Amino acid sequence: xxxxxxxxxxxxxxxxxxxxxxxxxxxxxxxxxxxxxxxxxxxxxxxxxxxxxxxxxxxxxxxxxxxxxxxxxxxxxxxxxxxxxxxxxxxxxxxxxxxxxxxxxxxxxxxxxxxxxxxxxxxxxxxxxxxxxxxxxxxxxxxxxxxxxxxxxxxxxxxxxxxxxxxxxxxxxxxxxxxxxxxxxxxxxxxxxxxxxxxxxxxxxxxxxxxxxxxxxxxxxxxxxxxxxxxxxxxxxxxxxxxxxxxxxxxxxxxxxxxxxxxxxxxxxxxxxxxxxxxxxxxxxxxxxxxxxxxxxxxxxxxxxxxxxxxxxxxxxxxxxxxxxxxxxxxxxxxxxxxxxx
Numbered sequence: 001x002x003x004x005x006x007x008x009x010x011x012x013x014x015x016x017x018x019x020x021x022x023x024x025x026x027x028x029x030x031x032x033x034x035x036x037x038x039x040x041x042x043x044x045x046x047x048x049x050x051x052x053x054x055x056x057x058x059x060x061x062x063x064x065x066x067x068x069x070x071x072x073x074x075x076x077x078x079x080x081x082x083x084x085x086x087x088x089x090x091x092x093x094x095x096x097x098x099x100x101x102x103x104x105x106x107x108x109x110x111x112x113x114x115x116x117x118x119x120x121x122x123x124x125x126x127x128x129x130x131x132x133x134x135x136x137x138x139x140x141x142x143x144x145x146x147x148x149x150x151x152x153x154x155x156x157x158x159x160x161x162x163x164x165x166x167x168x169x170x171x172x173x174x175x176x177x178x179x180x181x182x183x184x185x186x187x188x189x190x191x192x193x194x195x196x197x198x199x200x201x202x203x204x205x206x207x208x209x210x211x212x213x214x215x216x217x218x219x220x221x222x223x224x225x226x227x228x229x230x231x232x233x234x235x236x237x238x239x240x241x242x243x244x245x246x247x248x249x250x251x252x253x254x255x256x257x258x259x260x261x262x263x264x265x266x267x268x269x270x271x272x273x274x275x276x277x278x279x280x281x282x283x284x285x286x287x288x289x290x291x292x293x294x295x296x297x298x299x300x301x302x303x304x305x306x307x308x309x310x311x312x313x314x315x316x317x318x319x320x321x322x323x324x325x326x327x328x329x330x331x332x333x334x335x336x337x338x339x340x341x342x
Contacts, residue, residue, distance in 0.1 A: 002260035003053050003237075007163045007172050015170045022167035029143060029167075029175040033183070037148035040125045043135045043327035045320070046149040048142025050180050050199075051162055051172035053261060054237020055155045056190040058105050058289065059215060059308035061139050064153075065113045067320060068135055076133035078124045078147075079106045080140060081117035083262045088118035089127040099293040104262060105139065107292040113137075121146040135324065142183075143175050150327035151185045151320075160238060161195025181206070186319055188213055190308070191241075209319055212311040215241075217249045221305045231255045231282040232304075233273060235263030235290055242287055245306060254282055263293075270297045 006012035045064065049055040061077060068075040081088060084103035092102050092110035099107050106115045114131055118124025121138075125147055128136050142152055156162070164171045174180075187203040187210045189196050200210045229252045234242040239258035246253050257273065259265075277284040284301045286294075291303045310316050 003163075003172065007166075008160070010164055012164065015164050015166050018170035019166065022170035022173075025169070026167040026173070026176045030179050033143055033145055033175055033179060035145040037145045038122045038125065039148055039331075040129070040136055041331065042129065042133060043150045043324050044125075044138060044147055045135060045323070046138040046140075046142050046152045047155060048138075048140055048152060049155050050142075050177065051174055052168060052237075053172060054241075055157045055160070056188075056213075056215065056308065057139060057155050058109065059190075059306060060153065060155050060188060060213075061109060061137055062112055063213075063308040063310070064137055064320070067317060068137070071317075071321060071324070073324070074132055074134040075113060075137050076128040076131050076135075077106070077109050077113050077115040077137045077139050078121060078128055078141070079103065079109070079115055079117050079138075080119060080121070081106055082140075083264075084117065086117060087120070088116070089120070089123040090117050091115065091127065091131065092117060098295060100264075104289050104292040108289050109139065115139075142180070151323040152183055153186045153188055154180070154184045155188045155190060156196045156199060157193070157238060157241065158189050158191035158196045159193035159241070159244075161193075162199065184208060185323070186211060188310075190215065209315060211316055211319075213308050214311070215245055215306045216309050217245065218305045218307060221303070222249050222251070224302055225251050225283060225285060225304070228252065228283040229254045229281070230285045230302075231257070231273065231277045231280070232285050233257035233259065233290070234287050235259030235261060235265070235293070236287055237261045242304075246285070246304060251285075251304075254280070265290075265293060265297075267297065270294065274300050 006014040047057050047060050081103040084101050086101050092106045092115040102117045106117050109115050116124045116127045167173045190213050204210050232253050243256050285304050288303045291298050
């Protein structure tokens with residue numbers, strides 16, 4: 001889905017027109033969020049965001065995977081598998097699954113960490129536990145009450161913020177903001193912009209941690225594009241962030257092509273991009289998430305890999321360690337499979 005431009009314009013005619021629908025959507029989403037969820041029996045950390053579209057959840061999941069392994073944990077990611085045809089529960093298998101089967105993000109994540117895809121999240125929990133998970137990392141699902149969370153870490157982009165702050169479809173919010181803020185255990189602000197300041201202040205006022213982080217290109221990706229002129233394309237929630245990241249790494253971006261999030265590239269589209277790059281002697285570059293959707297057509301395209309680095313890694317480590325300890329302490333007082341209030 002390509003986000004409407006009016007989602008990022010205050011007091012737009014279209015957003016005002018859609019406010020009644022947004023109020024209805026918000027009421028339903030708000031009631032749904034307050035339902036009790038299944039106790040997974042092991043700690044569940046959820047990485048989510050307040051709005052539709054991209055904010056940096058996938059790099060955050062990968063960063064938490066590294067941290068959890070450093071703490072001696074065995075994480076398994078639980079994903080709905082957006083964009084894939086399989087309902088699951090199924091473990092992503094790089095040898096037999098494509099993005100059309102399980103979704104681009106699970107396919108990308110599975111190169112680093114075991115990923116369970118399940119539309120029915122309790123079924124995904126059972127599958128993850130069968131794989132020896134000591135911790136479940138939920139990729140999205142903050143607004144879904146099916147599984148109780150021991151910590152919800154919400155990601156927000158410092159440049160985009162919450163757009164016009166309206167509820168879908170009048171704006172990008174997935175549920176009433178106050179309700180979402182109340183259920184946030186930590187906020188992760190990615191980038192140096194100012195658009196997330198009011199949200200960060202609201203979280204800090206509740207006594208919850210606000211963690212700053214930045215996307216850093218890998219040395220290998222920067223070296224691969226050094227002294228090259230590139231044609232960059234991306235079909236993610238915020239293609240402009242990808243283009244900004246390239247330029248911040250001193251990559252010479254000559255041309256940009258933006259597509260909708262999770263865009264299913266046709267062979268003709270890829271062939272046209274390859275031909276354009278060859279004609280103008282440009283190197284074709286895209287995100288790792290986009291590359292996961294390209295299959296065999298990815299051979300002529302350079303992936304640009306990034307990692308998420310936290311300004312205060314010790315604070316993140318302490319937060320996660322404390323949450324794991326509290327989750328296990330509470331688990332002695334209840335039985336797995338019970339429902340828990342959010």
